Amino acid sequence: xxxxxxxxxxxxxxxIGVPIPFAFFGSAAYLIFAGGYDPGFLLPYGFAKMNSIVLxxxxxxxxxxxxxxxxxxxxxxxxxxxxxxxxVRGGLGIVxxxxxxxxxxxxxxxxxxxxxxxxxxxxxxxxxxxxxxxVAALLANAGVxxxxxxxxxxxxxxxxxxNQSVLACFxxxxxPGLIVTVLLxxxxxxxxxxxxxxxxxxxxxxxxxxKLFGVKSAKASPALMMPVxxxxxxxxxxxxxxxxxxxxxxxxxxxxxxxxxxxxxxNLMQTLIESATTxxxxxxxxxxxxxxxxxxxxxxxxxxxxxxxxxxSDNKMVIMLMINVFLVIMGMLMDDVxxxxxxxxxxLPLVTQLxxxxxxxxxxxxxxxxxxxxxxxxxPLLYLSGRISGAQVNQMLKPTMYLIIFAWLPTLLLTTYxxxxxxxxxxxxxx
Numbered sequence: 001x002x003x004x005x006x007x008x009x010x011x012x013x014x015x016i017g018v019p020i021p022f023a024f025f026g027s028a029a030y031l032i033f034a035g036g037y038d039p040g041f042l043l044p045y046g047f048a049k050m051n052s053i054v055l056x057x058x059x060x061x062x063x064x065x066x067x068x069x070x071x072x073x074x075x076x077x078x079x080x081x082x083x084x085x086x087x088v089r090g091g092l093g094i095v096x097x098x099x100x101x102x103x104x105x106x107x108x109x110x111x112x113x114x115x116x117x118x119x120x121x122x123x124x125x126x127x128x129x130x131x132x133x134x135v136a137a138l139l140a141n142a143g144v145x146x147x148x149x150x151x152x153x154x155x156x157x158x159x160x161x162x163n164q165s166v167l168a169c170f171x172x173x174x175x176p177g178l179i180v181t182v183l184l185x186x187x188x189x190x191x192x193x194x195x196x197x198x199x200x201x202x203x204x205x206x207x208x209x210x211k212l213f214g215v216k217s218a219k220a221s222p223a224l225m226m227p228v229x230x231x232x233x234x235x236x237x238x239x240x241x242x243x244x245x246x247x248x249x250x251x252x253x254x255x256x257x258x259x260x261x262x263x264x265x266x267n268l269m270q271t272l273i274e275s276a277t278t279x280x281x282x283x284x285x286x287x288x289x290x291x292x293x294x295x296x297x298x299x300x301x302x303x304x305x306x307x308x309x310x311x312x313s314d315n316k317m318v319i320m321l322m323i324n325v326f327l328v329i330m331g332m333l334m335d336d337v338x339x340x341x342x343x344x345x346x347x348l349p350l351v352t353q354l355x356x357x358x359x360x361x362x363x364x365x366x367x368x369x370x371x372x373x374x375x376x377x378x379x380p381l382l383y384l385s386g387r388i389s390g391a392q393v394n395q396m397l398k399p400t401m402y403l404i405i406f407a408w409l410p411t412l413l414l415t416t417y418x419x420x421x422x423x424x425x426x427x428x429x430x431x
Contacts, residue, residue, distance in 0.1 A: 003299040006031045010292075014333050021281070024288035024342075031295040046290040050283070053242055054160045059279040060245035061153050064252050065112035066271035068103065068226075071256020071263035075120055076220035083213045090192035092128055093135075094185045096121045097142040101181045102227060104146030110336060110373065110381055114143035118388040126389075129197040133395025134188075137374075140385035140396075141184055141403045144370035147336055148177030151230060151241055154340050154369070158362045161344040165359070166241045167234060171425040172363040176415045180367070183407035191402060222255045235429070286341060293345040302349045309350075316354050320416055323347060324368055331372015335380055339369045356419075363422035367415050371408040374400060 006027045013023035032039050067073075088094075096117065104113045118139050125135045147154045150170035159166040192198060217224070230248050233239035239247060256263035263271075296302075309319045327347070330339045343365060351361045373381040376397060386396055414421055 002031065002034045003296070003301055003304065005034070006295075006299075011333065020334055020338050021285045021288045024285065024292050024338075028288060028292040028295055031292075031299065035295070035299065037295065037298070042291045042294060045294055046287045049290045050286060052160055054156060054166065055283075055286075056242050057151075057156050057245040058153055058282060059275055060242070060249055061151070062112070062278050063271065063275040064245065064248040065116070066275055067249065067252040067256050067263060067268070068112075068116060068223075070267045070271055071252065072260040073223045073226070073252065073256055073262075075262075076216075076223040076260065079216045080213070080220045080224065083216050088189075089195070089198055090189040092121070092125055092130065093138050093188035093192065096125070096135075096138055097145075097181055097184045097188065100139070100142035101145045101149050101177065102224075104143075104149045104152075110143050110146040110370070111384060113146040114139060114381060114384050115388065117143070118385060122389050128199045129195075130192070131195070131197075131395070131399075132389055132391045133397075134191065134399045136385045136389040136391035137382070137396045137399035137403060138184070138188055139389065140374045140379070140382040141400070141407065142181075143381055143385065144373055145177055145181060147370045147373075148173045148180065148363075148366050150174055150177075151234060151244060152366070154336050154366055155362060156241060157337065157340050158344055158365060161341060162348050162358055162362075164362065165430070168359045168426050168430055169362040170234070170241075171429060172359045172422040173366045174425060175421050176363050176367050176411055179411045179414065179421075180370075180407055183411060184403060187403055187406045191399060222259050226251060226255075282337060285338060289338070289341040293342065296346060302346055305346070306350050306353065317417065319354060320351075320356070320364075323351065324364070324412060324416060327365060327368035328372045328375060331369040332375050332379065333372075336369045336373055339372070340365060343369075357423060359426055360419045360422045363415050364412075367408070367412045371404060371412060374408075375404060376400065 009030050010023055010027040013026055014020065018026070028042075031037065032042070099121070100113050100117050103117055104110070121139065122135065126132065146152065150173065152170065152173060155169040155173055156166055158164070159169045226248065229251060230244045233247065234241055234244050253263070253268065257268070309322055312322065313319060327339070327343060330343055334342075347365075348358060348361060351364075352358060356364075373379065376382065376393075379400075382396060382400060383393075385391075386393065
């Protein structure tokens with residue numbers, strides 16, 4: 001009964017809009033009071049768990065994303081992709097999806113991806129006659145690629161919470177991220193194939209297109225080198241993820257200030273302040289989750305959840321389906337960082353009992369929480385995209401459901417029930 005009321009407190013406070021750290025602290029405070037636990041050992045436990053150099057990647061990647069946003073780096077990425085895909089009906093939608101994937105490979109953050117690429121692409125898409133609801137829905141769904149395309153802040157947190165290899169978690173989420181990228185692009189084209197209001201630039205011969213692509217690529221080469229340096233350094237064993245995050249910041253600042261001249265000292269200071277604020281919120285949230293997850297484990301919550309699931313079915317595939325539904329609902333109620341911090345200690349013991357590889361489960365959690373972030377009625381990323389685009393909720397719902405049903409759900413099913421999709425690169429490169 002105690003653990004049920006604690007979970008109810010958490011869900012209700014999140015649903016009515018209480019800030020997430022306070023919702024976590026409220027649930028933890030009830031458990032401490034009702035269960036008679038001594039808070040004297042919980043506070044040091046929370047601080048000890050956060051004493052990890054891996055967590056330095058969080059403020060660094062947040063800072064890198066802010067610098068890219070204000071420094072004009074995102075514009076150059078858009079220009080390159082637009083050269084190839086911008087001349088077909090719905091092509092600017094593909095530009096949005098692919099650019100979000102590339103930007104997410106550097107910033108590691110979904111909200112940063114939506115904010116930056118949205119501010120660049122929204123005027124272009126509206127001018128070309130794209131339906132505003134479709135644009136907002138596509139941007140929100142593509143922004144989630146920052147969760148899956150490495151280096152992902154979400155995968156770093158999962159690895160830290162679950163004592164797994166950060167590199168292995170990156171590799172596990174990479175192929176599902178590519179699948180979502182392709183499917184979102186295809187669904188976008190199908191939805192817009194008969195829309196005559198969309199302006200399409202005139203086609204050019206192959207030589208002209210190749211020359212333009214070369215010019216745009218040359219101008220964007222410093223921006224395109226960012227994912228190459230970061231991912232190459234990590235996968236080549238030259239840098240740890242923490243060192244790669246630091247290199248991303250050190251590389252992005254001079255490129256944004258001196259090469260593209262989009263970042264000024266005033267903007268840089270604003271970016272540093274915003275990064276510090278965001279980091280402070282995340283750290284407070286993490287401290288609360290550390291205490292709360294410890295209390296949940298002491299209350300045997302994982303065993304209780306397993307008991308409920310096995311009472312419904314003892315089939316592994318059915319249980320994994322129920323876990324997926326639970327994760328999607330969690331993603332609908334809270335942001336991806338909160339979901340990964342709370343879900344990992346609760347669900348990882350369950351899936352390991354079922355024989356699911358912890359690295360495989362990293363990809364499953366990533367896809368689930370990503371889909372939850374754009375699934376109505378809560379859908380935090382969907383509403384962020386709506387604010388950026390000026391779209392109403394009713395305009396976004398139909399295209400969002402098409403994108404979820406025909407892009408996210410197939411990816412989730414493949415990721416869950418075909419482990420080789422997540423573990424193939426891991427087995428190839430690390431074993």
